[in-house]
Amino acid sequence: MNSAAKTSGPTILAIANQKGGVAKTTSVASLGAALAELGGRVLLVDLDPQACLTFSLGIDPEDLDLSVHHVLTKGLDPTEVIVTTEDAVDVLPATIELARAEADLLTRTGREYVLKVSLEDLDEYDWVLLDCPPSLGVLTVAALTAAHGVVIPLQCETLSHRGVGQLLDTVHDVRRFTNRGLTVWGVLPTLYDGRTNHARTVLDTISETYDLEVLEPPIPKSIRFAEAPAAGRSILRTTRRHRGADAYREVAKHLVARKEGRTP
Template identity: 45%
Template sequence: MDAGNSQQVFTLDSNAPTAIGPTGRPIREFAEPQPLADHGPARIIAMVNQKGGVGKTTSTINLGAALAAYGRKVLLVDFDPQGALSVGLGLNPHDLDLTIYNVLMSSRVSAADVISKSSVPNLDLLPANIDLSAAEVQLVGEVAREQVLMRALSQVEDDYDVIMIDCQPSLGLLTVNALTAAHGVVIPLECEFFALRGVALLVETIEKVQDRLNPRLQIDGILATMFDGRTLHSREVVDRVVEAFSERVFETVINRTVKFPDASVAAESILSYAPKHPGAEAYRALARELISRGGAP
């Protein structure tokens, strides 16, 4: 059974009790944002979790597509040597002559030289492939090694409203670069006990970067992903996350559904692959919530 199709639909009226969402808070409808007349400078968001398989790339693609649909100019940065974000938007990483690696390592290559258009209006991509894995070693001896990505993105940040960085599942130098460049952090968190255990370490790393490298950095929110409301385990994990992080947890929860991998295979966002599916509406709701929180213009 597709858990995405089991999502409850609540109808609110003045005489009915307030419906409670999976995070234990009343369900709110966030206002539909208006398209922006002017664009830039971008707010930079790092999508970070040192555990793999928690929905970082899926959330980067679909949240980016939802923001673009609301009239924001969005740049997605693939900062994982596996290149999953690039594949998810229809590129073959092995065929790329220039990637984010070249932007980081060569002053003769700018981000604008490497950015490619996606099939989604207002959504561009700065791709990556396995070459990026060498950057972590090569940057060790560089001066201001934690700020290389920030300098690279400064070349194009005036052209976009939102730049989202899809980080590798690690807390190494590449992820520290992403946190140093970012204004905010979104932490996708699988609704599973072992995924929960690493969040405290991640928050500690974010606080160190705030203290030593990037005082403007803030946690925009923790996003519960792969939620299955039919299982006690999923509900307990969400309860514990809300108990620990309170208002830092997004009210929007992303349900587990087979439509997400189906959309990935088709190299599309779920918003174009299955626009009426509850998963597509969940990412639209997340985009509205992020904008209402000030996490995106």
């Protein structure tokens, strides 16, 4: 397995799936915390106007005067907006204002590159994880243009993978036009119920149909994931020993191995 092509600065991963309800934001927060545990300096970027990632890390979007919206549409330096959290990760937060960014950027020349340019000087980080909105609009394309790799969270249920082909078409277009080095790092199985053969069958189907790597172990379905955001922390902090937290830790080790060019 080859590591993603990059020269210096952080490894940037877009966590993307236009289908909602696949534990995308949970995965960004949990992987960020796990990578920080492994010694990485981590920045999480909330690109969803619903600001779920921002809220889940203990930040009330309504209390913010500045957000990623100002970085993307006003050219504000991200260091003026970044907030440090109790999870030992930094976050570039979102507010509902981000909903206007799609319209603001549509008429702008080079809109696909606006996030890439904003992140270029953040060399103090080892990892930047982009929490993409549940759509294939301007913000997701900008995230894919800025990223070195894509991780696709996928709920292990029938029909949940029908949108994967559409996302891969977008990745293909981005690779052709705005980011030749973009690679798909794999599918991350979420909401996994190990008691059924059905979930494993869905994963096998994905692997065979799209020739994508499946990042193991699958993330189990657990009520603890729903409880963590209310505490403003990731599950790695609210429940130190938990099979869901440990699964994210293992996936994080896999990502580090790939970054370093090692076989996970």
